[in-house]
Amino acid sequence: MQVRLDENSVDKVLSTLKRKVYEYNSKIAAYNVYLKPFHVVYKKNKKYIYIGKYWYQLQKSKGKIKWIYLGKAKPIESLPDPPKIPEFTLIKDDEGYLVDDSLFKEI
Structure with missing residues (x-):
């Protein structure tokens, strides 16, 4: 089920997940490949x-x-295996942020 989040809650979730990716990328730097920490796509007045x-x-x-x-x-x-990051899409529209509530069970 999709739930709406305020910006403060989104920042906390994103910070936690990005920190895991940054720590992992530090460990694998010698391989010259990286898990991209943050990817944003703009489409139809929404930000994914x-x-x-x-x-x-x-x-x-x-x-x-x-x-x-x-x-x-x-x-x-x-x-080494990457950190366990739930596969989800965070959508920002005119009303705020939308995310699947299953994300909170997996963090």
């Missing part, structure tokens, strides 16, 4: 926020960083 869903490789060239998309699956089998 995904946490730790996509894998990327960073490519540095001439002082710029380019994220190369690798997919949703772990790109290197020998990587």
Whole structure:
């Protein structure tokens, strides 16, 4: 069931989940692949926020960083398993934030 959240509650949830991804990325930095901590898509006046869903490789060239998309699956089998992050979509519309209430059971 979809529930509405205020901005303060959303910040707490996102901070907790992003911290898990940042800690994991610190452990796997030697592999040069990363679980993207925060991905935002804008579509039809809504903002969709995904946490730790996509894998990327960073490519540095001439002082710029380019994220190369690798997919949703772990790109290197020998990587340690990523943190358990519930698969969910956080939607921001004109009235606030919408999220599936099952997220709170999994955090």
